[in-house]
Amino acid sequence: MLDKENLKNFDVKFDEALSNYTYTRVGGPADILVFPRSIDELAEIVRLAHAFETSLTVLGNASNLIVRDGGIRGLVVLLDHLDNIAVKGLTVGSEQNGTSFEIAAEAGAKLKGLTQYAQEQSLTGFEFACGIPGSVGGAVFMNAGAYGGEIKDVLSTATVMNPQTGEISVLKNVELNFAYRTSIIKEEGWIVLSATFRLELGDRESIQARMDDLNAQRASKQPLEYPSCGSVFKRPEGHFAGRLIQEAGCVGKRIGGIEVSKKHAGFMVNVDHGTAKDYENLIMYVIEKVKENSGVTLEPEVRIIGEE
Numbered sequence: 001m002l003d004k005e006n007l008k009n010f011d012v013k014f015d016e017a018l019s020n021y022t023y024t025r026v027g028g029p030a031d032i033l034v035f036p037r038s039i040d041e042l043a044e045i046v047r048l049a050h051a052f053e054t055s056l057t058v059l060g061n062a063s064n065l066i067v068r069d070g071g072i073r074g075l076v077v078l079l080d081h082l083d084n085i086a087v088k089g090l091t092v093g094s095e096q097n098g099t100s101f102e103i104a105a106e107a108g109a110k111l112k113g114l115t116q117y118a119q120e121q122s123l124t125g126f127e128f129a130c131g132i133p134g135s136v137g138g139a140v141f142m143n144a145g146a147y148g149g150e151i152k153d154v155l156s157t158a159t160v161m162n163p164q165t166g167e168i169s170v171l172k173n174v175e176l177n178f179a180y181r182t183s184i185i186k187e188e189g190w191i192v193l194s195a196t197f198r199l200e201l202g203d204r205e206s207i208q209a210r211m212d213d214l215n216a217q218r219a220s221k222q223p224l225e226y227p228s229c230g231s232v233f234k235r236p237e238g239h240f241a242g243r244l245i246q247e248a249g250c251v252g253k254r255i256g257g258i259e260v261s262k263k264h265a266g267f268m269v270n271v272d273h274g275t276a277k278d279y280e281n282l283i284m285y286v287i288e289k290v291k292e293n294s295g296v297t298l299e300p301e302v303r304i305i306g307e308e
């Protein structure tokens with residue numbers, strides 16, 4: 001059995017409450033929570049998971065997750081330490097026949113820091129992501145997007161590890177099968193190690209002004225004062241999830257400590273020590289009411305993982 005002795009050289013916590021890490025503030029314990037300090041350490045963890053037949057779950061910034069109250073068995077990996085960011089260089093003659101720069105970021109880097117870094121380098125194209133509270137790995141995994149932009153618009157390459165074999169590959173944008181809130185990484189269960197993003201030279205002040213504007217729009221429309229996982233549901237074709245939820249009379253509906261936000265019907269906020277079970281019950285309730293009212297079946301965007 002995998003124990004403390006096998007993991008003595010790692011930054012590791014045992015029986016650690018994941019509610020300390022999730023944006024929803026719900027989630028039971030991880031048996032073993034590891035924070036690899038390098039790709040080599042991550043590769044070693046993948047090897048140990050195989051050798052000891054232990055399950056392995058990779059988390060990013062835990063902002064699109066509901067971890068169930070029973071927690072997660074086996075190894076849970078948080079890539080917080082893998083957060084380097086650097087300008088890679090200049091590419092003359094990009095796809096658009098222009099001049100572009102590449103930024104390289106490790107999977108644990110936060111989009112907030114990365115977009116601010118791009119602004120400091122006078123690089124434009126990433127402003128849309130400045131308020132998304134995810135990591136590079138989580139954002140690439142599900143092709144995160146906002147305000148008309150998506151990761152697929154700026155990503156050049158992603159370096160991924162196959163957790164079955166430990167093999168590392170560099171994939172180009174076109175090989176990642178990006179679509180609305182999904183990618184081949186999600187389909188295959190690969191681990192994102194890092195990514196490069198292609199951005200254009202712009203004006204620093206205009207970039208900052210655009211980011212300030214988007215952040216102000218977010219703060220005015222989203223209940224950022226409460227724990228949540230952002231929009232709970234995907235946008236159904238031809239509809240807005242928030243409007244359907246509103247029309248079904250679900251705004252303000254509360255189960256346990258979780259409530260359909262009164263500020264943004266697409267969000268469910270943890271207003272009073274809610275649990276993952278409360279979240280799941282409220283999600284089921286809303287799906288049922290929206291189906292009854294409009295005939296549309298909402299599909300969760302949030303990932304629900306772990307044990308009851």
Ligand SMILES: Cc1cc2nc3c(=O)[nH]c(=O)nc-3n(C[C@H](O)[C@H](O)[C@H](O)COP(=O)(O)OP(=O)(O)OC[C@H]3O[C@@H](n4cnc5c(N)ncnc54)[C@H](O)[C@@H]3O)c2cc1C
Nearest residue numbers: 060061062063064134135137138139144145146192229230
């Ligand atoms: C207030 C708020 C606002 C939000 N606004 C938006 C928005 O505008 N647009 C949007 O798209 N999303 C939004 N989100 C949701 C969330 O921030 C994004 O989905 C983000 O991309 C998730 O990244 P993460 O690192 O937090 O992933 P996590 O929540 O940690 O994980 C999500 C999934 O990604 C997988 N994953 C994470 N890292 C890796 C990796 N390195 N390799 C492989 N798999 C990995 C996990 O296993 C899990 O299945 C919002 C969330 C909140 C709380």
